[in-house]
Amino acid sequence: MSKSEEITGILILCVLLLVPIAGASYSFDGVPYMDKLDLVAHGTLKGGVYVGESQKLDFPPCTRTFNVPGDVKWARLYVGVWGGTERYEGWVHTTFNGHDFGKTYLRGENDDNPNVYCSGHGVYWVYYDVTDEALSGLNTAIANTSRGERGNKLDGRVYSIILAAVYENANAPYITYWVADGNVNLHGLGWAGALPTITNLASVTFKGVIDPANVVNADLTVLYLAGNSGEPDYLEFNGHGVGGNDVANCGDGETYGIDLKTFDVTGYTQAENSVVFIRGKDINGDGKIDVDDEGNQEGEHYLHPVLTALVAQHKTAEKTLPDFSVTLEFDTVIEGENTLTATVNNYGRLYEDDLVLKVFVDGSEIYSDDVGMDASGMNTLAVSWDATHGTHTIKAAIDAENAVPESNEKNNVFSTDVDVRSRIDLSVKILTPVPENAATNAKSSSILLGIGSILIIPLLMPRNGRSKKLPLLILAILSAALILSGCVDTQTGDSTGGDIVSYLVPVEIRNDGEAAAMDFPLSLYVDGERSVTKTITKLDGGKTIVEELPITVTKGEHLLRAVVDEKGVVKEFRRDNNEDEITYDF
Template sequence: MKPVRRKRSKMKRATIALLLGITGILLLVQVSGASYAFDGVPYPDKLDLVAHGTFKCGIYVGESYELAKPPCTRTFALPEDAKVKWARLYVGVWGGTERYTGWVQTTFNGHDLGKTPLLGEDDDNPNVYCSSHGVYWIFYDVADKASPGLNTAITNTNRGERGSKLDGRIYSVILVAIYEDEDAPEITYWVADGNPSMHGRGWAGMVPTTNDFVSVKFKGAIDPANVEKANLTVVYLAGNLGEPDYLEFNGYGVGRDDVANSGDGKTYGIDLKTFDVTRYIQAENSVLFLRGKDINGDGEVEVDDEGKREGEHYLHPVLAVLIARHKNTEKTLPDFSVEFALPGNLTEGENTLTAVVNNYGRLYEDDFSVKVFVDESEIYTEVVRMDASGIKKLAIPWNAMSGTKTIKAEVDAENAVKESNENDNVFVSDVYVLRKPDLSVKILTPVAETIKAVSVSSTAFSAKGITLTLNQVFAIMLILWLMFIVIRIQRDIKKKKFPVVVLIFVILCATLFLSACVDKHPAEQETGAGTSMLSYSIPVEIKNEGEAAAMNFELSLYVDGEKSVTKKIDELEGGEFITEELSIVVAEGKHRMRAVVDEKEVVKEFRRDNNADEITFDF
């Protein structure tokens, strides 16, 4: 038994040596990472209003089931005589992490809604809300596919496919349907959705952020005295039983201190709950989702003085539906309003304005006109059809000139539609259009560096064309240590052959490390006997002589026609300049240097003939 134990011990030591050798190899591999802003889409702090209106109707919201493996089949029972005016189908998918990708495919009443890619941190699908560590909330507009009676949705993902890492389980499938009912009382409704990620500190990866509140504003005034009944329905993903969270309607608490509790522990991963808010109804109404409350006043929603949780670790409010049933007729005519949702900055050249038209009055399902002007010149006119969503978002292309401009939008300018209020049909705003970025570059006088000034990851030792970095020196020391271990193993195993596998591995490691240590351009270094290598810092000045910021571009430095250094610049504001220090190692003598900014033409610039500079310098 003793020889066997010694053999296992020696095998274990050899295995450790092998793993350490692999670790040494990995030290030479550059690891790239990406930051993921996961606080929520389309907004981190609010849900987006997607439907509102007033008419004789019924509202269906259902159903809630626990997190389940796909495929999932869900049914939704609408009244047999329902005439569906607006409907949206929601599917929640758990990805496992924002780095995993896959797909979701849904059919509704036999209609294939398509296979939608789930792309995690790179997702740009217009009907996919992905936030946090891979929580998906997908929506499909299905008013033309919904029918009276029983409706069926079937959802599948690539969970279990060969090579797939996506978790792919389904939180639930939810249908929201607004249907006409002549026998029903008049109802005003609001539907808001999104996927904000509420979370405490430490859940956003390397970024120590928190997200404690999400709000909803139900735009459009009603008469609270004419409300017979009001219900608020909310849907959460990822709530946990026993972790407190709160819900406020117009500042009044509803649902006690653990609203999102996985259906009282019965519907893991999802909550669908409805509350009677009749006594709290106002002319204009709002909701506030709270991840928790700072009970002990320490400035954080984490734990109280007794160690009890003050809030959820993480939580996703994804849907809010407010329904107000009126005693008498509430609104007799439509009421259009228009406004612009402007981008953060307008820059000369191609821009897209978003005009948002709302109908805050009675249901209107017909055409109306929209016109947009810039400095009294018409740039857009269109006939638009409104529907039961009560909201139309229009993309307005605009080739803008720089300077201050007055933009104006008019809805129903001809007064073809009789409205309850004709005074909110025009939106006017002054905006400033920035000049495009204009990047220029200039190489300043190179500065000689001493060995001490060299970066840890740059050249530390050089001689006759061989350049070693500190990381590589460490790697060679690691190889020597591995050889020492092998020699010890050889000494212990008396009269046995040297382990061939280990020997081959050591030789391969040494070859790899030494090949990595040789400079890429030995021909440039070996210019002659006794030629010494010099370390220089090359200061390069970059200016942005435009007004708009230049984002995510590169600065490249060429030495004697070969690219030596590339550096990414995240942002350079208009009117600002920066100086970048680029380190190079060259042989003594004259060398030609060329600096190029935004070589890949990522930035839309006013001009590009000043994006390069070239000098010859005697090092």
């Protein structure tokens, strides 16, 4: 190595050591789930399932008509709206058979409407329960949006208006049906190739058992938004491909933005059935669904399956009686008031009446009420439970008094053991604030020292012809540089000549309860004004964490106050330890 190269290496190291380093209810993937559609209706009756109609992405207001060939037993109306981006907000206004549902405000990434499925870059799938408004024969729906309104940014074009209706017809054959909806955003890395997640599959399990030998015909209906012709996607029913290699192709180019298609799957029916929506396939085996070796697209960039229906027509009456079952769902149960979710299903013949649901804890009844059933085949109820600490056996029984004859009386009870944990107990303590740049520079110095050491080691290795004084010179420069780096801007984040300083305030948060605390805020106040708020995703019972909160203040004394779970959302054993305050001289 020449002397000039050695000097260059020294200069590089010095620069590295001295230069400061810069420190630093919508779901994009799918609603209500990112990997499946939600089963919303199922049952058995004499009749059919109507799903219609479909037209291309269009400007509002849009009018659609539907002709249902029977008495409506269950119905949902869907309106698809294109937002343009998840950041834009607006509204959709829908009427159906003269019934005005009013304006539903579409809030993009801030949306929390229970009947709005918004995912991706502002793809809305809005539903209305219209069982009471739907008619046998002609039905009319009108949808308008905020497109064109002064100040509106929402794109507001309407993909379509769709009616899904289960109807009864005495002259029709017996069918078993399933309807599922949602808004899954199947996507790769996006047009810019920069999305943090990839979603390639979505599925539906059609719960309930049928006899495939008694099926004379079975139709699978699927509905997509935002598909593109020429971008492959696939559909599998019970593992069998249906619809070719470009299912969502804008209705063969006729219905831009929406695909509504029905496939005959009679030959593929099983006792238990399922469907999988597939964004694409890795044709060239490079580990990603992008383009193949010839430059052809391997899958859709974005695709939104939003609705599916399976209808199996029977040769003879298969389910002559209803068949009820019940499940209980709950998150972590904490001593005190809790809400359990009871779901009652009817996997047999249509039943349109009430039956009794009872819930017991350790043999004692805590809930009893009538449950109304209809052609949706399901009903969900909230069950309150004032739980005590410890392990308990909880049991739910549907048709507990055996008042309704069923095809299967052995699946009416759900039972499980529940571990009831002590209440959450959050507390906070403000630790000693530290200059923000001190922490940054300490990390920077360590990193730079490591980099510098790697660079400098070859220069320090003795070689023939090298002056013995050179290593000493290098070490001297290295030491001086490290000293200087430790002195550069370590005391404050001063940006106005010494009046303003930036600090990190460490706040210790403890959870002395057994249950985990989820999604709660930590706020820091400076002289009575809120300075920063951070959401803590999870803090397990018996655990402690320290969060460093950045603040910028004038030099001198300031009153700091930290508050955890300020609005009291978390159910706690006590709340008198949820805040702490100190006075600190910055």
